[in-house]
Amino acid sequence: MATRITESDTASLQTSSPEGAPALDAREQIIVRDPATGAELARVPVRTAEEVGRAVARARAAQKSWSALSFRERGRIVFAARALVLAEMDELAQLISRESGKPAAEAISMEIVPTLDLMQFFARRTARLLKPERIPIGLYELMGRTSYVEYRPLGVVGIISPWNFPWAIPLGEVVMALMAGNAVVLKPSELTPLVALKIGDMFERAGLPAGLLEIVTGAGATGAALVESGVDKIMFTGSVATGKRVAEAAARRLVPVVLELGGKDPMLVFEDADIEAAAHAAVWGAFANSGQACASVERCYIDERVAPAFTTRVVELTRALKQDIGAREGADLGAMSSARQLSIVEEHVREAVEHGARVLTGGGRADIEGVTQDETLFHQPTVLADVNHTMRVMREETFGPVLPLMTFKTEEEAVRLANDSEFGLTASVWTRDIGRGRRVASRVEAGTVMVNEVLYTHGIAQTPWGGVKESGLGRTHGRLGLLEMVAPHHVHTNRLARLPDVWWFGYTPQAAALFRSLARRFATGSALQTTLVMPQILRRVLGGKKK
Numbered sequence: 450m451a452t453r454i455t456e457s458d459t460a461s462l463q464t465s466s467p468e469g470a471p472a473l474d475a476r477e478q479i480i481v482r483d484p485a486t487g488a489e490l491a492r493v494p495v496r497t498a499e500e501v502g503r504a505v506a507r508a509r510a511a512q513k514s515w516s517a518l519s520f521r522e523r524g525r526i527v528f529a530a531r532a533l534v535l536a537e538m539d540e541l542a543q544l545i546s547r548e549s550g551k552p553a554a555e556a557i558s559m560e561i562v563p564t565l566d567l568m569q570f571f572a573r574r575t576a577r578l579l580k581p582e583r584i585p586i587g588l589y590e591l592m593g594r595t596s597y598v599e600y601r602p603l604g605v606v607g608i609i610s611p612w613n614f615p616w617a618i619p620l621g622e623v624v625m626a627l628m629a630g631n632a633v634v635l636k637p638s639e640l641t642p643l644v645a646l647k648i649g650d651m652f653e654r655a656g657l658p659a660g661l662l663e664i665v666t667g668a669g670a671t672g673a674a675l676v677e678s679g680v681d682k683i684m685f686t687g688s689v690a691t692g693k694r695v696a697e698a699a700a701r702r703l704v705p706v707v708l709e710l711g712g713k714d715p716m717l718v719f720e721d722a723d724i725e726a727a728a729h730a731a732v733w734g735a736f737a738n739s740g741q742a743c744a745s746v747e748r749c750y751i752d753e754r755v756a757p758a759f760t761t762r763v764v765e766l767t768r769a770l771k772q773d774i775g776a777r778e779g780a781d782l783g784a785m786s787s788a789r790q791l792s793i794v795e796e797h798v799r800e801a802v803e804h805g806a807r808v809l810t811g812g813g814r815a816d817i818e819g820v821t822q823d824e825t826l827f828h829q830p831t832v833l834a835d836v837n838h839t840m841r842v843m844r845e846e847t848f849g850p851v852l853p854l855m856t857f858k859t860e861e862e863a864v865r866l867a868n869d870s871e872f873g874l875t876a877s878v879w880t881r882d883i884g885r886g887r888r889v890a891s892r893v894e895a896g897t898v899m900v901n902e903v904l905y906t907h908g909i910a911q912t913p914w915g916g917v918k919e920s921g922l923g924r925t926h927g928r929l930g931l932l933e934m935v936a937p938h939h940v941h942t943n944r945l946a947r948l949p950d951v952w953w954f955g956y957t958p959q960a961a962a963l964f965r966s967l968a969r970r971f972a973t974g975s976a977l978q979t980t981l982v983m984p985q986i987l988r989r990v991l992g993g994k995k996k
């Protein structure tokens with residue numbers, strides 16, 4: 450949670466600087482608060498466009514020598530940062546929990562564990578993943594040509610990240626960008642700047658040369674300034690509305706963008722599914738991080754034959770969840786991260802109930818022992834039945850602890866309901882028949898479809914992450930994500946340069962006849978057909994040479 454204040458507001462207030470934060474020389478500041486208690490955690494500066502420009506210039510200057518290092522040398526720094534993360538894991542989990550509201554245990558399982566794995570993976574494997582590749586060029590090889598692609602760093606990558614996974618989302622992209630030889634300027638959400646500053650602090654202590662990872666704290670305007678700052682790519686994660694604004698601004702400058710946007714992810718439970726496993730998965734998939742995950746289970750469709758058993762179990766498991774301040778041991782759900790997000794959740798539940806939805810459990814704010822702030826940011830995990838696709842809770846991203854349940858009769862209907870959305874980030878299919886699971890998966894419009902799994906594949910460093918439809922453009926993570934951090938550089942060589950090319954000037958009638966033969970035979974890709982043109986080719990090439 451955060452409040453912005455201007456210089457005049459701060460005149461009588463003492464400023465504080467979290468570990469690793471730059472000096473507070475900006476006009477505006479952000480007061481960072483614990484969303485569970487409202488307690489002030491620290492203040493950070495709102496960086497101006499000029500400051501963003503200077504950060505990008507420092508990054509650009511530092512990138513030259515960084516890109517000259519070997520992958521092994523870059524990997525050494527990433528491993529050193531990883532060792533610090535591991536050594537300071539509990540302190541870090543507390544910071545993530547205090548700034549975002551999520552349980553500290555979940556900060557470890559969903560943010561720290563996956564990034565430790567990602568760090569070792571890209572530190573070890575980037576060299577192999579970005580090895581220059583020979584490109585088979587078919588019959589051109591018979592003419593003594595070869596092609597390969599090498600992957601060059603882009604320069605400076607701008608990363609704009611959201612508040613819901615304030616550690617894992619930016620850190621994964623920082624590691625991939627650095628390993629690929631880039632410098633990074635990171636603009637974290639104004640709700641969670643302290644965790645981002647911690648990323649900078651850890652890399653600094655790990656020995657990353659100055660300038661290679663600049664953190665520019667601030668709100669939307671600071672992010673907009675980063676898009677305009679002359680960076681070579683923007684990796685944006687956030688809402689669809691902001692993503693479109695970023696894409697428009699980037700397009701004006703021809704800056705490439707990756708957009709990791711929202712989701713309305715469906716879970717399909719077929720009649721042959723393991724109902725106990727599916728119920729646990731639905732509850733975790735919908736309520737982890739209080740449902741504030743782009744890949745949360747936002748809609749659950751159940752075959753009507755197993756819906757009663759599944760629903761009963763989901764409600765039982767939901768009622769057993771412990772909601773508490775995230776930093777306290779044993780909490781399953783913490784506070785939501787902001788009052789704004791909480792009000793969206795409340796509005797979706799209210800509107801659904803008004804149109805006939807039934808609240809099976811939850812439905813409102815939760816009272817938490819020891820929380821005295823005026824307005825609690827805790828929302829009960831809520832299960833809804835009797836929902837339909839006219840309701841906002843089934844169409845728009847709720848991004849909160851709400852699990853709406855709906856039934857279907859046939860596989861066809863299940864797929865139709867899953868695809869009836871403007872989003873396409875992830876989806877999940879539950880069945881004991883893996884063949885059926887994959888068949889359905891191939892028909893669901895989403896960047897990732899999991900069979901008998903939910904939510905977690907952002908945590909796999911090796912697999913691509915990204916959406917279709919309004920869920921975004923491009924990929925992050927895996928080799929496809931790494932390729933977003935580099936410019937492919939094609940090198941083509943002709944080993945028979947002493948011979949002229951048949952398509953060069955001298956468009957004589959014989960040449961035109963040869964071009965027609967090339968169209969009919971060479972362009973088939975068949976070596977046999979091409980041999981039939983060889984006499985014409987040789988006449989032209991050797992004749993040309995004689996001239």
Ligand code: NDP
Nearest residue numbers: 610611637638639668669672673687688691709710711743
């Ligand atoms: P926002 O779109 O509000 O913000 C995302 C980032 O963009 C923040 O750092 C924000 O700064 C910044 N920003 C705001 N305005 C601008 C602007 N005009 N130009 C450039 N940057 C700007 O998203 P949230 O932070 O609310 O994140 C929640 C959303 O993110 C959800 O829709 C969720 O689905 C999506 N998301 C997608 C993921 C994916 O992988 N597909 C993963 C996680 C979340 P500030 O916060 O300071 O305003």
